[in-house]
Amino acid sequence: MSDQIRIESLFPQPFPDLNRVLLVLRVSGLPTYGHGSGSNLAFFPDMPQTAAGTPTEGSDPTPPAPNVDLFTDTDLIGQPPVVPQPPPREERPPSTYPDVALCILDQHGNEVASTFIVEHKEPELDFTLHLRVSEPGATYVARAEMTISDEAVQMVQVPFELD
Numbered sequence: 001m002s003d004q005i006r007i008e009s010l011f012p013q014p015f016p017d018l019n020r021v022l023l024v025l026r027v028s029g030l031p032t033y034g035h036g037s038g039s040n041l042a043f044f045p046d047m048p049q050t051a052a053g054t055p056t057e058g059s060d061p062t063p064p065a066p067n068v069d070l071f072t073d074t075d076l077i078g079q080p081p082v083v084p085q086p087p088p089r090e091e092r093p094p095s096t097y098p099d100v101a102l103c104i105l106d107q108h109g110n111e112v113a114s115t116f117i118v119e120h121k122e123p124e125l126d127f128t129l130h131l132r133v134s135e136p137g138a139t140y141v142a143r144a145e146m147t148i149s150d151e152a153v154q155m156v157q158v159p160f161e162l163d
Helices: none
Strands: 006-014 020-028 099-105 111-117 124-130 139-148 151-161
Touching: 006 099, 006 139, 006 151, 020 099, 020 139, 111 124
Parallel strands: none
Antiparallel strands: 006 020, 020 124, 099 111, 099 139, 139 151
């Protein structure tokens, strides 16, 4: 399936302040998830699904009260100390969704902004990267690298100018 998933386009659009860049990423061939066709971030299979804003039958629309026990002073003397446990050493299960590493490189090839998307599921995503250092009039490169199960699938580089 990984040969069907691909980056269709990456559009860098600098903001007028020249310290931020809007990146628009379009990906095709993603598996669908959620109910219906296409993606749906509002789908949670373990929660009752209803029309937006309509409570389910028997549900209580009032939020639960906070657990006030967390905020009370308790006597910890005589209790055993908490021993930190190492996290379980489990391998990440294979995913049908790609990971995407995005970065912006300056004219010398130095990374000046970056982000990482784990299990990317949206056909189109736009977000802003803040440049650590910017030079008006200089040419930068927006780069997106897609991997599936830590295997490189595709890399796209798009040059752009800060003006």
